Amino acid sequence: RQKLATYYSTRFGVTADPDQNMLVSAGSKIIVYMSILATIDPGDEVIIQEPYWLSYPEQIRLCRGVVKVVPYWAKGPEFERYFTPRTKLVILNNPNNPAGSIYPLEYLGTIYRRCLDNDAHLLVDEAYSDFCLNEEFKSVGLLDPTFRNIVVVNSLSKCMGMSGWRIGFMIAH
Numbered sequence: 001r002q003k004l005a006t007y008y009s010t011r012f013g014v015t016a017d018p019d020q021n022m023l024v025s026a027g028s029k030i031i032v033y034m035s036i037l038a039t040i041d042p043g044d045e046v047i048i049q050e051p052y053w054l055s056y057p058e059q060i061r062l063c064r065g066v067v068k069v070v071p072y073w074a075k076g077p078e079f080e081r082y083f084t085p086r087t088k089l090v091i092l093n094n095p096n097n098p099a100g101s102i103y104p105l106e107y108l109g110t111i112y113r114r115c116l117d118n119d120a121h122l123l124v125d126e127a128y129s130d131f132c133l134n135e136e137f138k139s140v141g142l143l144d145p146t147f148r149n150i151v152v153v154n155s156l157s158k159c160m161g162m163s164g165w166r167i168g169f170m171i172a173h
């Protein structure tokens with residue numbers, strides 16, 4: 001956890017307490033699933049934006065949540081209209097797999113503020129963060145140093161090319 005906290009601080013400018021904010025697990029997939037379980041009740045809505053990682057909808061359904069899909073073209077106000085009083089979680093994949101697009105920090109901030117207004121959480125799967133060849137990528141962890149309603153998920157399996165090792169981690173409150 002200490003090494004990961006140092007890495008995220010050095011690489012992305014996100015400061016996390018390894019004892020209070022970090023969890024390491026057998027891959028990031030289980031962390032996404034546990035985060036869904038921890039943040040929603042049966043019937044709560046979880047927003048995902050196209051294109052999305054294929055496991056998100058099934059994990060949401062396994063947790064008895066309702067999947068709300070936002071089309072890939074929806075930005076800003078178009079995205080925000082998908083929120084309802086039942087929205088408890090937004091899951092984004094940044095950088096996006098399979099599209100390769102990157103959510104700008106300002107856009108993530110807009111979604112994050114909407115999550116706070118709804119008492120919802122924003123989970124950002126940053127498993128492809130190290131594949132960005134320029135400085136466009138900014139971690140959602142920069143939005144709030146206390147990680148209030150923010151869950152950052154990442155994976156050594158992807159970023160460090162250790163797919164067989166199944167090492168994932170999260171940074172959260």
